[in-house]
Amino acid sequence: MINIAILGYGTIGSGVAEVLNTNKDSIAARAGQEVNVKHVLDLREFLGDPIQDKIVHDINVILDDPEIDVVVETMGGTTPAYEYVKSALLKGKSVATSNKNLVAAHGAELIEIAKKNNINFLFEASVGGGIPIIRPLNSSLTADEIEEITGILNGTTNYILSKMTKDGSEFEDVLKEAQEKGYAERDPKADVEGLDAGRKIAILTSLVCGQQVDFEEIYIEGITKITAKDIKYAKALSRAIKLFATSKKHGDSFYVMVAPVMISPEHPLYSVNDVFNGIFVHGNVLGDAMFYGSGAGKLPTASAVVADVVDIIKHLHKNIFIDWSSTKKELIDISNTSKRFFFRVHKDTSRDEILKVFEGAQIIDLEGLSDEYGVITQSMTEKEYNEKTSNFDVINMIRVED
C-alpha cells in the first residue's frame, strides 16, 4: 500500500479522491499496490463528509510524514502551491499536479529538483485536462521534430464561441450564462483574455524545445472583442472562430501566440466544439496528428492526475526523464510571421482604397449589416498588415487559418 496526500480539496482534488475510490481495484492492479489517501490539506473542515478524518490544515503534517510518498497538488495558483510542492520534492516525495500556473512558472526548476532526488514531478493534467498530451510529447513523439502544436486549450472560451455561433448571441450574454452554469469562473479574466491558454501553450512549447518558454513573452489576445457580427461573417464564409494557442517552429526558435482565428471546415480542429479541447501536432516524420477530449471538468482532469500517480508509483525511485531545462528560449517576434487577415471597416471606407492597399483582397457584404463591410486579405506579415491598416478605422480584426 502506498500513502498519498492531496493538497486542496476543491473540484479537482475531490475528483482525485473519487477516481481513486471508483476504480480502486484496477488502479491498484496497474500501480502494483493499493493507493491510500492518508491526508488532505484544506482550510475547510468538511464536517460530515467521509473525508473529514483525513483533513489537515498544516502542510507540515504532510511534509513531515515519512509514510507519504506521493503528493497530489490541486490547489491552483502559485502561492502557496509553489512553496508546498518544492518542499515536498526536497523531502523526497514525488508530486503530481494539475496546476498550469505552477508548471508554466516553475516547471523547469521543479523538474530539476525531482531529477536530483530521483523522484518525479508530473503534470499531465495541467494541459488538456483528461487528454493525454504531456506524456505523448515526452515519450511517444520522441522520433520527431515537432514543427507545430496548435490547440484549443481552454474549454470555457470554446464553449462561449460555440454557443455564440449556435445562437448568434453576444459575448457578454453567453459569458453570463456560462458563469451561471459553472462553465466560467466568477472572475473570467484568465479564460476569456487567453491567459489560461497562454500558460498551456508555454508548457507545451517548453516540452517541445526542451527549454524554458516564458508565458509573459507570448503574444496573447482573448475573445472579449469577438461579437455576434464577427460570427455572422465567419458563418457567411463557412468558417468558425476558435481561440487557437499556436506554437510554430521557425529555424531554431518558435513563434507562439494565442488569438482568435477563423478556420475552414478542413482544419482538424474545426469540429472541436463546446467544452472539448483538441490539440493538433505536426511532426516532421509523423505528419499530422490530433488529440481530442474533455479539456476540463472534475473527473476527466482527475483521471489525468491519477494516471500520473500510477506512473509515479511504477517509477517510485526512478526519475522519468523530462527534457525541459531552465535555459530561456527566446521566441520569434510575431510581427514577421505571415498569414491572412479578416477585418471589418465602416461603410464609408473607400472600397477602391482598400483594394489598392490590399491587392487581391476579398470584400464581404452581409445582408442586414449595411453600415459596414468585411475584408479578407492575401497572406502578409503582421507588420505589413499593421502598416497597411494604419490609415483605416478597423472595427475588428481576426486572423485567418486554412
Next chain:
Amino acid sequence: MINIAILGYGTIGSGVAEVLNTNKDSIAARAGQEVNVKHVLDLREFLGDPIQDKIVHDINVILDDPEIDVVVETMGGTTPAYEYVKSALLKGKSVATSNKNLVAAHGAELIEIAKKNNINFLFEASVGGGIPIIRPLNSSLTADEIEEITGILNGTTNYILSKMTKDGSEFEDVLKEAQEKGYAERDPKADVEGLDAGRKIAILTSLVCGQQVDFEEIYIEGITKITAKDIKYAKALSRAIKLFATSKKHGDSFYVMVAPVMISPEHPLYSVNDVFNGIFVHGNVLGDAMFYGSGAGKLPTASAVVADVVDIIKHLHKNIFIDWSSTKKELIDISNTSKRFFFRVHKDTSRDEILKVFEGAQIIDLEGLSDEYGVITQSMTEKEYNEKTSNFDVINMIRVED
C-alpha cells in the same frame, strides 16, 4: 552510442533508417546517446545503396553480436519474425516491432519473455501507425476503466470508402485504383476483409483487459459487399459508411467486432477520411477521447517504431510494465448485443409486412433506385435481427451507430 539491427529493409524498415538519419541529433538528445544502425537483415543486396555495407543475410550475425542491444523487427508476418524476435529477446536484446500479426498472435508470450529478462518488447507502430495509442493506453489511461474503444484502424479500407463516397464509384473500381497508387496490396484480402483491423482491435482489447484476446474469435466483416448503392442510401441519410473495429465492455468481458457501420456527423470518427486513422476511447472517468493521425505510411509508422527505440534505450535494463497475460479472455457472443440495422430489400417485398415485423422502422425510397427500398430498424439484438429477416430476401445489411 547504442547499436541496433533492423530485420527487414522494406517500406517500414527503410523508413526507420531514414527517420534515425533525418532526426539524428534530436533523437540522440532524447535517448541520451547516439543510435547507430549496425546490421540490416534482408534477403536482398541493395547494391549501390548506402545501406549495402550493413546488409546481412543470416539472423545469427545479429543474435550473436553482443554489441547489438536493440532489434527492430519490420519484416511482417509471423514466420520467421516470431522465431527471430523470440530468439533476440532470449538473448537479452530488446525489440521494437511494427508487426501486428506477430503482436496479435504472440504478444503475451513475448511481453513475458521481455519481463523475465528485464528488457522490453514494444509495439506502438502495430496499431494506428504513427498515432500514439499503445503507450497512452499502457501509461496514460491507467486511472480509467476503458469501456469502449472504436477505431478506424485500416487506412486502405478507409481510403476506399472515402473515395466511393466522393465519386459514387464501385468497390472493385476504387480497389483497382488504390492498388495502382500503392494504397492497397496486390493481395488485398487482409485489408478489405477486415483481418488487419481485426488483429489491431485484438491487440487494443488485450491491453485494455490485460489478457489474451484471440483474433480468431472476433466477429469480422470486411467492406467487399459495400456497393455504390449502399453509399447512396448513407448519403441520403446524411451518414457515412466506415469500417469500425469496436470493443465494448459488458460486465466482466467485451464484445469485439469489425464491420462496416453507418454513422452520423455527430460521431467523433465521422470526419476521419482517406488514409487517416482515428481511435475513439471512452473511459469511465475520462469520458470521450479521440486520437487521430496517419495510420500507415512509411515515415509515420517509422516514427512510432523509432519512438519505441528511444523508450527502449531510456529503459535499457528496466522492463516497462505491460499488462497483457497469456490467460485467454472469453469474448461475448455478438448475437446478444443491440443496435439499429439498415438493410435493403427488393421492391416487391411487402412494406406492410416489413413494418409489422420491424415495429417503428423507417423506410427509405431513393430516386433512381425504383426496384428496391431501404429500411432502418429500431434497436434490437443481432439475434432478433437475424430471426426477423429470415423470411425476407435482404440485398445487404449495414449496422447503424449514432
